[in-house]
Amino acid sequence: MELDYDSIIIGGGFGGIFHLHHLRKLGFSAHLFEAGAKLGGIWYWNCYPGARVDTEVPVYQIPELELNAEFDWKEKYPGREALRDYFEHIDKVWGLKKDISFNSRVTGAQWDNEKLRWDVKIAQMQLNGPTEIIRHSKSIILCTGFASKPYYPPFADPKKFKGLMYHTSAWPQESMSMKGKRVAVIGTGASGVQVVQTIAHEVKSMTVYQRTPNYALPMGNNELPQERLDYYREKYPELVEKMNTTYAGFLYDFHPGECMKATPEEREALFEELYHKGGLHFWLGTYQDILKNLEANNFAYEFWRRKTQERVHDKEKAEKLAPANPPHPYGTKRVSLEMNYFEAFNQENVDVVALKENPIDTFTEKGIRTADGEEREFDLIVLATGFDAISGGIVQIDVRGEDGRSIGEKWSDGIRTHLGMASRNFPNMFIIYGPQAPTAFATGAYSAQVQGRWVGDCLSYLRDNEYSKIQPKVEAEEEWNEHVNEVAQAGLFSETESWYFGTNIPGKRKEALNYMGGMQMYKQKLRENRENGYASFDLEK
Structure with missing residues (x-):
């Protein structure tokens, strides 16, 4: 069997x-x-203004002791440049680059059932254009990430626009001045929030086109003093043990009490405490019934709305950003973290358009015209329109299995x-x-270790027992699919149109794309699967 590697890793x-x-x-x-x-995955591509992680140090790092002995984070929530530095540090410690090909996009893979190998097609960028090569391996590992296929909504005539237009995931690697520019930001997810709060003070004018208000929380970012870094380093094994016990691999978990059993005074006191802690505490450290009981959830929304409207001076803008009638239950979309995002709308040069009331009609040569007939002119349009998340990055690669069908064709009737x-x-x-893993409900770094150790154990088991082939049994897939969707229906998440269920993409099947049972x-x-000798898989010699 001709092989180049035991395993090819993508991403x-x-x-x-x-x-x-x-x-x-x-x-x-x-x-x-x-x-x-370069290394970094999403942290290579995410170079838009204000790109920053929403999980605090020391959680947002690979939980391996040797990686953290000599690396000092500067901020509680690191920005993109710090994360790029961290990836270079990982390479320095682990010596990875000798086994990495950069500027090499995997475009397809075909399983060869006679030679029991994967034939992988790679487009390598050369000075005179891409060159296709093929490499062979026993196994392939798709590490394409949950947000690697950007979504471009079907706006009318976007090519008419003569100014600059970038999706946040395809931002130019070189820095770009925003001074004096007339800017449109379409979308108010995490990247939209970060762009708005970062450049609002610099641009001549900014119009934010908002489809759904973002229930963003104060980040509470700050510089990390040396004594705090020393504490993290000294206590790191204990901190990792704590991460190993929580729902999302964080250093905190849901409050053991129930909102509906608390007095109004108790509820207000806890909400205040969590809100002022900053970060995701108000989302993932709150009462355990907030994400399951709509009445309890409404208490959380009303608290958040009150806090948010206090920060926006213009009543009309405040109502658009934090409306009286919640568009969806609190926390059932990914909660973003912000740093003076809402205060940006107090500036005279920043406006917000509610797209559900006044949708975009068409792009024009000079800007954007909305349904009310108003045309606004821009120098730059920022598409913060998100991703075909979780499964999109996988199905965009032409991966074909033993029956000749692509993974996209198999999943067209539902993820399995x-x-x-x-x-x-x-x-x-x-x-x-x-898809169907914890993914968006845990950090990429923590998930990489959890899943990576299982994959390593599995491949070692195949090697030690001279198996050449492994794949899940049909009934195992069906049982897992039922379990994933049953868990997802237990809370309020399924009541919301979001990328958690693929409904941000027109025509995409609605289904639970994440495992919501917790880490x-x-x-x-x-x-259990490992200890049972991978009994839910078919193994062949």
């Missing part, structure tokens, strides 16, 4: 680099192909995986931080 973010390091430690030959010019990491008819293929339940499922 150079947290998932990819952890798998490369871990498989090498286990004695496998592995090679990573990355479309970007086992444990969120394997799919029937795609032998020896593993998916990391993808503890997920790790238990992985442990």
Whole structure:
């Protein structure tokens, strides 16, 4: 059997680099192909103004002791440049680049059932254009990330616009001055919030086109003093142990009490405490029934609305940003973190258009015209319109299994995986931080380690027992699919149109794209599967 590697890894973010390091430690030959010019995955591509992580240090890092002994974070919530530095530090410690090909985009992969290998097509960028090469491996590991396929809404005539227009995920790598520019920002998800709050003070004018208000929370970012860094380093093993016990792998968890059983005074006191802690505490550290009981959820929304409207001086803008009637239950869309985002709308040069009341009619040569007939002129249009999340980055690659069908064709009638990491008819293929795994409900760094260790154990088991092929049983996929969707229906999440269920993409099937049972339940499922000798998989010699 002609092979170049035991395993080909696709993607150079947290998932990819952890798998490369871990498989090498286990004695496998592995090679990573990355479309970007450097490590970082999403943190290579995300170079728009204000790009910053929404999970605090020391949680947002790979939980391996040797990586954190000599790296000092500067801020509680690191920005893009610090994260790029962190990836370079990881390479310095682990020596990864000798087994990485950059500027190399995997475009397809075909399973060869006779030779029991994957034939992987890679487009490598050269000075005279892309060159296609093919490499062969026993297994492939897709670490494409949850947000690697940008979504461009079907606006009318976007090519008419003669100014600059960029999706936040395709921002120019070189810096760009915003001074004096007339800017439109379409979308108010995480990247939209970060762009608005970062450049509002610099631009001549800004119009924010908002489809759905963002229930953003104060980030509470600050510089990290040396004594705090020393504490993190000294206590890091204990902190990791704490992460290993919580729902999302954070250093805190849901409050044990119930909102509906608390007195108004108790409820107000806890909400105040969590809100002023900053970060995601008000979302993931609150009463355990907030995300399950609509009446309890309304208490959280009303508190957030009151706090937000106090910060916006113009009543009309305040109502658009934090309306009396909540568009969806609090926290059932990804909650963003902000730094004076709402205060930006107090500036005379910043306006907001509610697209559900006044949608975009068409792009023009000079700007954007809305349904009310008003045309606004811009020098730059920022598309903060999000992603075909979770599954989109996988199905955009032409991966074909033993029956000749692509993964996109298989999933067209609904996602089917086992444990969120394997799919029937795609032998020896593993998916990391993808559909039907905890993914958006845990950090990429923490998930990379959890899933990476399971994959490493699985591949070692195949090698030690001389198996050449593994894929989940049909009934295992169906059981996992039922479990994922049953857990998702237990709370309020399914009542909201969001990328958690694929409904941000017109025509995409509505289904639970994330495992919402929490990291503890997920790790238990992985442990049981491993201890049972991978009984839910078909193994072949």
